Amino acid sequence: MEILQTIWTAVTTENELLIKLISFPMLIIELTVSMLLFTTILNISSSKRQRIIYVSLLSFIGVVTTFIIPWPYNTFINLVACPILVYFIFKTNAIKSILAEIIPYAVSIILSLFLPNVYSIIFNTSSDYIITIPLHRFLYSIIEYLFFYVLYIICKNFDLNINIKHSFKAKNNILILVNFIVGIIALAIQSFITIKYSSILPYAMQSSAIFILLIYFIISIISLSRTSKLEDTAQNLEEERLYNKTLTILYDNIRGFKHDFNNIVQAIGGYISTNNMDGLKEYYSDLMADCQKVNNLAILNPELINNPAVYSLLTSKYNKATELGITMNFEIFLDLQTLNIKPYDLSRILGILLDNAIEASSKCDEKVINIAIRKDNKVNRQLFIIENTYSNKDVNTDRIFEKGYTSKTEDGKNHGLGLWEVRKILKKNNNLNLFTTKTNKFFKQQLEIYL
Numbered sequence: 001m002e003i004l005q006t007i008w009t010a011v012t013t014e015n016e017l018l019i020k021l022i023s024f025p026m027l028i029i030e031l032t033v034s035m036l037l038f039t040t041i042l043n044i045s046s047s048k049r050q051r052i053i054y055v056s057l058l059s060f061i062g063v064v065t066t067f068i069i070p071w072p073y074n075t076f077i078n079l080v081a082c083p084i085l086v087y088f089i090f091k092t093n094a095i096k097s098i099l100a101e102i103i104p105y106a107v108s109i110i111l112s113l114f115l116p117n118v119y120s121i122i123f124n125t126s127s128d129y130i131i132t133i134p135l136h137r138f139l140y141s142i143i144e145y146l147f148f149y150v151l152y153i154i155c156k157n158f159d160l161n162i163n164i165k166h167s168f169k170a171k172n173n174i175l176i177l178v179n180f181i182v183g184i185i186a187l188a189i190q191s192f193i194t195i196k197y198s199s200i201l202p203y204a205m206q207s208s209a210i211f212i213l214l215i216y217f218i219i220s221i222i223s224l225s226r227t228s229k230l231e232d233t234a235q236n237l238e239e240e241r242l243y244n245k246t247l248t249i250l251y252d253n254i255r256g257f258k259h260d261f262n263n264i265v266q267a268i269g270g271y272i273s274t275n276n277m278d279g280l281k282e283y284y285s286d287l288m289a290d291c292q293k294v295n296n297l298a299i300l301n302p303e304l305i306n307n308p309a310v311y312s313l314l315t316s317k318y319n320k321a322t323e324l325g326i327t328m329n330f331e332i333f334l335d336l337q338t339l340n341i342k343p344y345d346l347s348r349i350l351g352i353l354l355d356n357a358i359e360a361s362s363k364c365d366e367k368v369i370n371i372a373i374r375k376d377n378k379v380n381r382q383l384f385i386i387e388n389t390y391s392n393k394d395v396n397t398d399r400i401f402e403k404g405y406t407s408k409t410e411d412g413k414n415h416g417l418g419l420w421e422v423r424k425i426l427k428k429n430n431n432l433n434l435f436t437t438k439t440n441k442f443f444k445q446q447l448e449i450y451l
Contacts, residue, residue: 011135018134020066026141027062031055033148034104038086040155041103041162042096054089058082091342091429098181099162106214107151111144113211119143179220186213300330307336309343310350314371317354326358326367333374334382341432341449345425349434350384352418353445357388360443364389370442384447395443397436 010018032055039046046054061081065074079101087097116127119140125133130140155161271280300318305311314330321328339346354369361367372385401423426432431450438444 011138012133014132015134016132019132019137022134022138023066024059024063026138028055028059029145030141030148031058031062033145033152037107037148037152037155038100038103039090040152041160042092042099043161044086044090044092044096044100046090050089054085057089058085104148107148108144110214111147115144115147116140186216304332305336307339307343309347310336310339313347313350313354317351317358321358321361321369324358324362324367326361326369328369328371331370331372331374333372336373339382339449340451341429345429345432349422349425349447352422353384353386353447356418357386357443357445360390360392361388363391380451382449382451384449385444386447387442387444389441390438390443393438393440395438397438400436 032051035046035051035054038044058078058081062074062078065077068074069077082101083094083097086092086100087094090097090100092100116130119125119130119136120127123136123139125136129136131137267283268280271277271283300311300315302308302311305314318328357369361369366389369386369388373383374385375382401419422434426434433448433450435446435448436444437446
């Protein structure tokens with residue numbers, strides 16, 4: 001009985017050490033439910049390993065700062081650590097990383113407007129006891145985390161989320177980041193003031209200040225959503241422009257075939273009537289080359305290439321190659337919506353590889369680029385294969401990724417940085433690989449995306 005009485009006394013009286021000790025398991029629960037909430041709302045894909053690493057590292061930082069660094073400075077350190085860990089562990093962008101902190105923080109502040117008072121009424125205790133008494137601290141935290149978990153379940157089941165593009169224009173990015181950073185600082189200061197001077201400041205004043213801050217964030221998130229929609233609209237308009245250009249070229253080619261159809265048939269008849277099979281084979285080869293151009297244009301369709309970044313890139317590079325007299329052939333057997341790579345990283349890699357292929361093939365007598373996009377089910381990977389004709393047969397495939405290495409010296413410009421940048425992107429993503437080979441005719445780059 002004495003032991004039970006001692007334990008009861010310890011948990012029902014002010015005990016700073018015990019509060020610090022129970023704060024560790026409570027912190028793990030808090031970080032877990034917060035993570036579930038922001039990954040759901042922000043559509044952040046995460047593996048079990050990533051979630052464990054995030055919770056473990058942030059818990060460790062939280063415990064260390066609690067015991068070593070005095071309040072409220074430890075809180076500010078945790079505020080800084082959270083978005084940094086989200087950025088590097090979940091491999092998302094800076095805006096989502098900051099929102100990953102703001103969303104749970106905002107929910108916690110909303111709960112703080114009414115939950116302490118409700119708790120005090122139910123348990124007939126003072127709101128100060130929630131902070132200083134271990135038992136009340138524990139029960140209050142459990143109730144708060146239950147609210148978080150219920151909100152997570154609602155967002156998950158009703159598909160409530162914020163659609164944010166991976167990257168905005170540089171100018172918009174800076175403005176949005178500054179906006180949210182200022183907001184986090186304001187929230188942190190307000191939180192400090194609320195806790196430090198809760199017994200002095202009137203409740204109405206505290207509630208009004210927090211409410212105004214929440215309104216600020218709501219307006220900011222709405223503005224962010226509208227900015228995202230505007231950029232989506234701009235992207236769609238650019239796709240339509242490129243598609244219209246493709247359709248115009250396709251229409252001109254079909255008109256040309258229609259105009260020459262009788263001549264084509266008569267020429268085939270001439271070869272047949274004279275039994276000139278060698279001539280017919282050569283004529284047929286030339287005819288199929290023209291047909292292939294029309295087929296390639298038909299493939300450049302946003303419904304088939306259903307990834308805006310890839311579509312815009314392939315279309316623009318196709319038009320560039322056509323102007324240089326390069327034949328660009330396509331084989332696409334993959335749903336591009338399922339790509340397991342960030343659109344920004346894919347755009348940079350493909351842009352560099354295609355630019356290199358266009359430049360190399362433009363110097364050849366036979367100007368050909370073949371692009372194949374498909375899935376390798378045996379190894380569970382997605383493949384982007386780019387092969388092009390090239391003239392420099394001595395190119396060193398082992399050194400092309402070195403910074404500054406290049407075979408281009410005739411124009412006096414700086415080269416050798418493109419594939420070096422590609423290598424940097426590959427190193428940041430553990431599911432990407434680039435396999436380089438060459439034959440007497442083709443130089444081949446195979447981008448491998450593992451699922």
